[in-house]
Amino acid sequence: MIRLSGIRKAYGKTLALDELELEVREGEFFCLLGPSGAGKTTTLKTVAGLEQPDSGTVVLDGEDMRGVEPYDRGVAMCFESYALYPHRSAYDNLASPLRSPRHRLPAGEARQRIGAIAELLGISGLLDRPVGQLSNGQRQRVALGRVLVRPARAFLLDEPLSHLDAKLRQQMRAELKAIGAVQHTTTLYVTHDSVEALALGDRIGVIRQGRIVQTGTREEIWYRPQDTEVARAFGRPRINLLPGVVTQSGVRADGGVELPVRARAAPGTEVLVGLRPRDLALHGGEGHELTGTVYVTEVLGRSVEVTVRLGTGEQRVSLVAPRADAARLRADDPVRLVVRPENLLLFEADRPERPGRRIETQP
């Protein structure tokens, strides 16, 4: 449905998009995830036709968009810096896209559509208020509503929940995908928040310095991250990355950890062993073992984050355990951690020029 090939876009000396490749399928909710400055907004603007790429092609529905005006591309974009009419009411702002010649709806139908979207976005009570008097979070929801009210080939949403407080963001995140219009319309959704990407994306594209470094389902991104940087981008607390080396019989990691995994790398290769905090079990089970002592514990609601010193103590890992399992732990208590072989990730060591790539392992 949306295909970008070999897109290059420079602003002066800044290369915003560097041979970007991206494909969003019909009806899909695709999340583009990356840090600030990675090129996310430029990507959306290129699809919308608000920026012309220096090279590369944009194809929508099989049609090359070269020379096609933004208005004729049939996509609806919600900007990070939302363009609303401040003196007009929220209702008028929502209604204005439906007054354009292309999307004109009978008044009754328009009112019904606006009512339904306003309800879902929790702004029904604000429709009479001038947008200039609304809070940032309320304005952001009006801006999102403006995009969703009108039928479009595709929605392009640029961090549409970023100005909402944490509670509202969580609530809206849950509701956004349930909105009928969103369910039926191809959506390219930009965010720098990995939790949001995992919650919303049918597929996720990770963008870094103007390039897509990995595209996949949330499972693929989570269980088979392309490199340490993708692995670090997902999951809180962050993945543990223990320095180690490939040996004849497996991997030896700092902190006296011996892992009998077969790695597709030559003995002597410097590696990082990736262990997600939620994949480390405190009380036994099948799998690879790590032993150490409790350094510190921190209660996080129903679970506890435990930091463990491995071996002689210079290396630490953190894990998240149910409160029932971890509540009685005290500093210096000995612990035995177990990770299931399928949850153990292995990467090449990071280099200054690029993050370490994942290495295949066999249990």
Ligand code: ADP
């Ligand atoms: P993101 O949305 O991921 O934060 P952007 O696409 O906005 O990133 O920007 C990508 C890069 O291009 C950044 O380095 C940014 O400073 C630069 N950039 C974006 N728009 C412009 C512009 N209009 N003029 C100059 N530089 C720009």
Ligand code: MG
């Ligand atoms: Mg941006």
